[in-house]
Amino acid sequence: MEAPNLPSENLAGAIFHGTASDGSPVEVAVCDAEPSPQDPSMHWYRIEIWDKQKESWENPCIATQRAPNPKAVAVQGLWNEQGSRHEEPGKFTFACENGAIAKCIHWGYKPWATKDGQPLTEVHQACTRMARADYCGDGRSHTRKDNVIDMYDTLGIQARTTQTSASWAPEKASFEAAWTPEGASCLARTRDGQEAQTILKECPKRFEAGAKDLGEGDRCSVRLKGTRAEKTLLRNHAYGQTPRGTITVNMKHGQ
Structure with missing residues (x-):
């Protein structure tokens, strides 16, 4: 997901209007933030998006056995459905920790x-x-x-x-x-x-x-x-x- 204004510190409580990878508009709430144990300068965010059909907030990151409550990291740049990255001033991507973008950061x-x-x-x-x-x-x-x-x-x-x-x-x-x-x-x-x-x-x-x-x-x-x-x-x-x-x-x- 993308939203404007790349964060430099804790964003807990913020709500962004961005765009999902399929191009649809999405509202993203940052519920919590914590520094990475491996890199205190980097924050992991617990995010939720507004589901219009269910009329409720939900974590868009898929839970796994290793990450039952997955978080996301804010990464400068945007990725399209073909997996290509491009820069757009003032925008960044929330990358779920169990996805390729965040995994490569972890590696x-x-x-x-x-x-x-x-x-x-x-x-x-x-x-x-x-x-x-x-x-x-x-x-x-x-x-x-x-x-x-x-x-x-x-x-x-x-x-x-x-x-x-x-x-x-x-x-x-x-x-x-x-x-x-x-x-x-x-x-x-x-x-x-x-x-x-x-x-x-x-x-x-x-x-x-x-x-x-x-x-x-x-x-x-x-x-x-x-x-x-x-x-x-x-x-x-x-x-x-x-x-x-x-x-x-x-x-x-x-x-």
């Missing part, structure tokens, strides 16, 4: 921060594509509930996990894809168990069949067409096919 890719002088805005955007397995960069997800992934980057924020633990077994995983803010730059397979070549049919203008060796054992079978140069910011490994009949969500190992 260390804060879009307002820098790492060794490099802004993390594009890295965060690439992470949102990866979290949803949005290969084509059009908002279509190819992940399911409890699909565990291992991500890594060249900035030293997340490193590839090589040791077996209760939450991750690297010997059971394989390279999935490399990521840019616009979607995957190449992939070896899909997270939901489809062949990588199925993505060629979904976005034929973006990808073509063809091997690409990224080094460190990461090798793609589908890549960007022609000589298009899009900087790869993230890569990930994932387990094999998961049972069908589950819903779309994604988690980093250990989270």
